[in-house]
Amino acid sequence: MNERSVYRMVGRVENTEGIAGRVARISVSAIKQMPVLASKVPGCISLGQGIPSFATPSFITEGVIEALRSEDWIGKYSLQPGLPQLKEAVAKRLGETKGIVVDPETELFISCGAMEALAAGLATVIERGDEVLLPSPTYSSHIEQILFAEGIPVFVPLVEEEGWRLDVPGFKKAMTPKTKAILICHPMNPTGALFSPEDLRALAEIAVERNLFVIADEAYDFLVYDGLSHFSLTSISELKKNLIACYSFSKAYCMTGWRVGYMYASGRLIEQVLKVHDAFAICAPTISQYAALTALKKTNGRDGEGDRFMRRLVEALDARRNIICEHLDRLTDLFAYQKPEGAYYVFPRILMHGVGSVDLALKLLYDAKVISVPGNGFGPTGEGHIRFSFGATEKEIHEAFERIELWAKRQAFPKSRRPLKMD
Amino acid sequence: MNERSVYRMVGRVENTEGIAGRVARISVSAIKQMPVLASKVPGCISLGQGIPSFATPSFITEGVIEALRSEDWIGKYSLQPGLPQLKEAVAKRLGETKGIVVDPETELFISCGAMEALAAGLATVIERGDEVLLPSPTYSSHIEQILFAEGIPVFVPLVEEEGWRLDVPGFKKAMTPKTKAILICHPMNPTGALFSPEDLRALAEIAVERNLFVIADEAYDFLVYDGLSHFSLTSISELKKNLIACYSFSKAYCMTGWRVGYMYASGRLIEQVLKVHDAFAICAPTISQYAALTALKKTNGRDGEGDRFMRRLVEALDARRNIICEHLDRLTDLFAYQKPEGAYYVFPRILMHGVGSVDLALKLLYDAKVISVPGNGFGPTGEGHIRFSFGATEKEIHEAFERIELWAKRQAFPKSRRPLKMD
Numbered sequence: 005m006n007e008r009s010v011y012r013m014v015g016r017v018e019n020t021e022g023i024a025g026r027v028a029r030i031s032v033s034a035i036k037q038m039p040v041l042a043s044k045v046p047g048c049i050s051l052g053q054g055i056p057s058f059a060t061p062s063f064i065t066e067g068v069i070e071a072l073r074s075e076d077w078i079g080k081y082s083l084q085p086g087l088p089q090l091k092e093a094v095a096k097r098l099g100e101t102k103g104i105v106v107d108p109e110t111e112l113f114i115s116c117g118a119m120e121a122l123a124a125g126l127a128t129v130i131e132r133g134d135e136v137l138l139p140s141p142t143y144s145s146h147i148e149q150i151l152f153a154e155g156i157p158v159f160v161p162l163v164e165e166e167g168w169r170l171d172v173p174g175f176k177k178a179m180t181p182k183t184k185a186i187l188i189c190h191p192m193n194p195t196g197a198l199f200s201p202e203d204l205r206a207l208a209e210i211a212v213e214r215n216l217f218v219i220a221d222e223a224y225d226f227l228v229y230d231g232l233s234h235f236s237l238t239s240i241s242e243l244k245k246n247l248i249a250c251y252s253f254s255k256a257y258c259m260t261g262w263r264v265g266y267m268y269a270s271g272r273l274i275e276q277v278l279k280v281h282d283a284f285a286i287c288a289p290t291i292s293q294y295a296a297l298t299a300l301k302k303t304n305g306r307d308g309e310g311d312r313f314m315r316r317l318v319e320a321l322d323a324r325r326n327i328i329c330e331h332l333d334r335l336t337d338l339f340a341y342q343k344p345e346g347a348y349y350v351f352p353r354i355l356m357h358g359v360g361s362v363d364l365a366l367k368l369l370y371d372a373k374v375i376s377v378p379g380n381g382f383g384p385t386g387e388g389h390i391r392f393s394f395g396a397t398e399k400e401i402h403e404a405f406e407r408i409e410l411w412a413k414r415q416a417f418p419k420s421r422r423p424l425k426m427d
Numbered sequence: 428m429n430e431r432s433v434y435r436m437v438g439r440v441e442n443t444e445g446i447a448g449r450v451a452r453i454s455v456s457a458i459k460q461m462p463v464l465a466s467k468v469p470g471c472i473s474l475g476q477g478i479p480s481f482a483t484p485s486f487i488t489e490g491v492i493e494a495l496r497s498e499d500w501i502g503k504y505s506l507q508p509g510l511p512q513l514k515e516a517v518a519k520r521l522g523e524t525k526g527i528v529v530d531p532e533t534e535l536f537i538s539c540g541a542m543e544a545l546a547a548g549l550a551t552v553i554e555r556g557d558e559v560l561l562p563s564p565t566y567s568s569h570i571e572q573i574l575f576a577e578g579i580p581v582f583v584p585l586v587e588e589e590g591w592r593l594d595v596p597g598f599k600k601a602m603t604p605k606t607k608a609i610l611i612c613h614p615m616n617p618t619g620a621l622f623s624p625e626d627l628r629a630l631a632e633i634a635v636e637r638n639l640f641v642i643a644d645e646a647y648d649f650l651v652y653d654g655l656s657h658f659s660l661t662s663i664s665e666l667k668k669n670l671i672a673c674y675s676f677s678k679a680y681c682m683t684g685w686r687v688g689y690m691y692a693s694g695r696l697i698e699q700v701l702k703v704h705d706a707f708a709i710c711a712p713t714i715s716q717y718a719a720l721t722a723l724k725k726t727n728g729r730d731g732e733g734d735r736f737m738r739r740l741v742e743a744l745d746a747r748r749n750i751i752c753e754h755l756d757r758l759t760d761l762f763a764y765q766k767p768e769g770a771y772y773v774f775p776r777i778l779m780h781g782v783g784s785v786d787l788a789l790k791l792l793y794d795a796k797v798i799s800v801p802g803n804g805f806g807p808t809g810e811g812h813i814r815f816s817f818g819a820t821e822k823e824i825h826e827a828f829e830r831i832e833l834w835a836k837r838q839a840f841p842k843s844r845r846p847l848k849m850d
Contacts, residue, residue, distance in 0.1 A: 024553055032507065079682055079683070119706070127450060127575075148702065152706050215445075217445070261710070261712060279575075283572050289712045290684030
C-alpha cells in the first residue's frame with residue numbers, strides 16, 4: 005500500500021434486498037460495534053468508545069434537578085433551532101474562545117450532539133457523486149455520513165511519521181471538478197493529532213479558491229496538551245461563507261449521553277440544515293439543552309465551576325495520556341505510536357506481523373478482555389493500527405495494559421518486516 | 428380540485444446554490460415554523476404544535492432525579508440500539524398492548540423520538556425515485572422525510588365527509604411499478620381520524636401482495652375516545668416482514684421534550700436502520716431512555732402510576748375535545764369539521780370564501796393571537812383546512828375561541844360557495 009496515494013471509496017454494497025443504496029453501503033462504525041460485542045463478554049476494560057470515566061459534574065446535574073422540580077417546560081419541545089438562552093450562551097462562548105462574532109438567532113442551531121450536526125450538515129451540502137476530501141485515518145462516522153449523503157469519500161493520507169501531519173499538497177492533488185467539500189476533525193479522532201495553523205490556513209485557502217464547503221468537527225477543541233493551543237477554522241474569516249463547524253458538550257462536560265451539541269455556520273446554511281434537523285429530531289432534548297445552558301452559565305473563561313471542571317478534566321486526561329504512552333513505550337515489539345497532542349485517543353501502528361486490526365481488536369476483546377477499536381474503520385490507511393481511548397481511569401489503563409502484556413507474552417508474533425521508521 | 432384524484436409531488440426546488448437537492452426541495456414543517464413566528468408575538472395562545480399542557484409527571488421526573496444523583500452512567504452514551512432494560516420493557520409492553528411477541532435484542536431500537544425512527548426508516552427503504560403512498564391530508568413531516576430520502580410522495584385523498592375514511596381502492600389505483608411503500612399515521616395527525624380494522628387489513632393485504640414496505644406511525648396509539656380501540660398494523664402477522672412501526676413516549680407520558688421513542692421491525696430491517704441511527708444520533712439520550720424506562724416500569728396495564736396517568740390524560744383530552752367541538756359548532760359560518768376519534772387534533776375545513784390556510788393561520792396569529800397550523804403543509808388536500816391542537820388547557824381553548832369569535836366578527840367573510848356536504 006503506497007502511503008502517499010489517494011484512495012477513493014464507494015463503499016461496500018451488501019446483498020440487502022429492498023434497502024436503499026445509501027444505507028446498504030454504510031455500516032455501523034466499529035466504535036459502536038465493539039461495545040455491543042463486549043456487552044456479551046463479562047469483565048472487560050474499555051479503551052474503546054470515547055467515553056471519559058467521569059460522571060457529568062454535579063453542578064450540571066443539580067441545576068437540572070432544580071429545573072425538573074420547578075420548570076414544566078423542561079419536559080416539552082423547545083423551539084426547533086434550540087432554546088434561545090442556550091443559543092445566546094453559545095454565541096458568547098464562541099466569541100470568548102474563538103474571537104468571532106456570532107449571531108445566535110441565525111448562525112447557530114442546537115443539535116442532538118455534534119453527530120447530528122455533522123450528519124445533517126453533510127446531507128445538506130453533499131449530493132450524489134460529490135467528492136469529499138478527508139484525511140486518512142479519520143473518524144469513522146464521518147465516512148458513513150458522507151456515504152449516507154451519497155457522496156464519495158476521497159482520502160488523503162496523513163503523514164504518520166511526522167505526528168500525523170496534514171499533507172496539504174496531497175489535498176491539492178486529490179481535487180477534481182467533483183470535489184465539493186473538505187471534512188476536518190481537529191483535534192483529531194483517532195490519531196490525537198493537532199494540525200498546525202499554517203497547514204489549516206493553506207487548506208482553507210484552497211477551499212476558498214475553489215468555493216468548497218469546509219466541515220469542521222471541533223468537538224475536542226478544549227482538549228489539548230503540552231501547553232499547545234487549538235487553532236479553530238472559525239477564525240479564518242474568508243472561510244465563513246462555506247464553513248460548517250460542529251461542536252459538542254459531550255467531551256468538555258462529560259455529557260456524552262445527553263446528546264447535545266451545536267452547529268455554527270452562515271445564516272444561509274443554518275436555514276437549510278434546520279430542515280434536516282426538523283425531519284430527524286424536531287429539537288434537541290430540552291433537558292439536555294438545559295444541562296448545556298447550566299454548564300455554559302458556569303463557564304466564564306476564568307474560574308467558574310465549568311472552567312475549573314474542564315481544567316481538572318484536561319489535567320486528568322493528560323496524566324492518563326502519559327500513563328498509556330509509558331505502557332506503549334514498554335511494548336515496542338507490538339506497537340509504534342505518535343504521542344497524541346489533543347483529544348483522548350492514541351492510534352498505534354500494529355507491529356505484530358500478519359495481525360490485522362480487526363483480528364487484534366477481537367483477540368484483545370476475547371483473550372485479554374480489553375476493548376479497543378480496530379483501525380480499519382478509520383479509512384484506508386487506518387488498517388494496521390488500533391485505537392485506544394485513554395478516557396478510562398488510571399487504574400483501568402494500568403490493568404488493561406497488564407492484560408495486554410500478559411496476552412502478548414502468550415503469543416509468539418514475528419515482528420513486522422516493515423516497521424514504520426519513527427522520528 | 429378533484430377530491431378523489433391522486434397527487435404526485437416532487438417538491439419545491441429553491442434557488443439554493445450548492446445545497447443538495449434532497450434538502451433544497453424540503454421545508455421546515457409549518458408546525459414548527461408557526462411557534463418560531465409566534466415567539467415574536469407576545470401573549471399568544473397555542474393551538475398549534477402538538478404539546479399537551481401537562482408537565483412530565485413527577486413519578487418519572489423523580490425517578491430521573493434519583494438516578495441523576497446515584498448513577499454515573501446516566502450521563503454517558505448508552506449502547507447504540509438503546510438501554511437493554513428499556514428494550515426489554517418495550518418488548519413486554521408491545522406484547523401486552525398489541526398481543527405480539529417481540530425480540531428486544533433484534534427487533535427494536537430506541538430512537539430520538541418517533542421522528543428519528545421514521546426519518547431513519549424511510550431513508551433506509553426509500554431510494555431516489557421510489558414512490559411512497561400516503562393519505563392526504565397527512566402529517567407534514569412525513570412528506571419532508573420522504574422527499575429527504577429522494578422518494579416521491581403519492582397522495583391518496585381521504586374521504587373527508589366520511590370521517591376522513593381511508594380510500595382503499597384509491598390506494599390500489601395509485602400503485603405503479605415504482606411504488607415502494609405505504610406510510611400510515613394512525614390515529615391520525617392532523618385529522619384525528621381512526622381507521623377501521625377492515626380498511627387497514629385491506630391495505631395491508633395489498634402491501635403484502637406487492638411486497639411493499641409499510642411504515643406505521645402509531646405515536647398516538649393510546650389516545651382514542653368514545654370507547655373505541657386502536658387497531659395496530661403490528662397485529663397483522665403477514666405484514667411483519669415489511670413493517671416498520673414507530674412509537675413515541677412523547678404523547679402518552681407528556682415527554683415531548685425528552686426525544687425518546689422506538690422502532691419495531693424485523694431484525695433484518697432494524698440492523699439496516701441502526702446504521703442511520705448511528706450516523707445521526709449515536710444513541711438516544713440516556714437520561715431520556717431512563718425516563719422512559721421509569722415510565723414503563725410503572726405501567727402494568729392495570730393500576731400502575733403510568734396507567735393512571737394515561738387514563739387521566741385521555742380523560743382530560745377527551746374533555747378538551749368536547750370543548751373545542753362545542754366552539755366549532757358555534758362557528759358554522761367559519762368552519763365545518765369531522766369530530767376527532769383519536770390524537771388531539773381537529774382539522775376543520777375553512778368556509779370563509781377566498782381565505783387560504785396560510786392566510787388564515789397568519790391572521791389568527793397576528794390579529795387574534797392564536798397559534799394554529801395552516802392545512803397546506805399536510806399534503807395537497809390539506810389546503811382549505813386548518814389544524815387546531817386541543818392539547819392546551821380548557822381555559823386556553825375557551826380563551827382562544829373567544830379571540831377567534833371576536834376576530835371573526837370584525838371581518839365580513841362571504842361564506843364559501845362550495846361548503847362541504849356534512850354527514
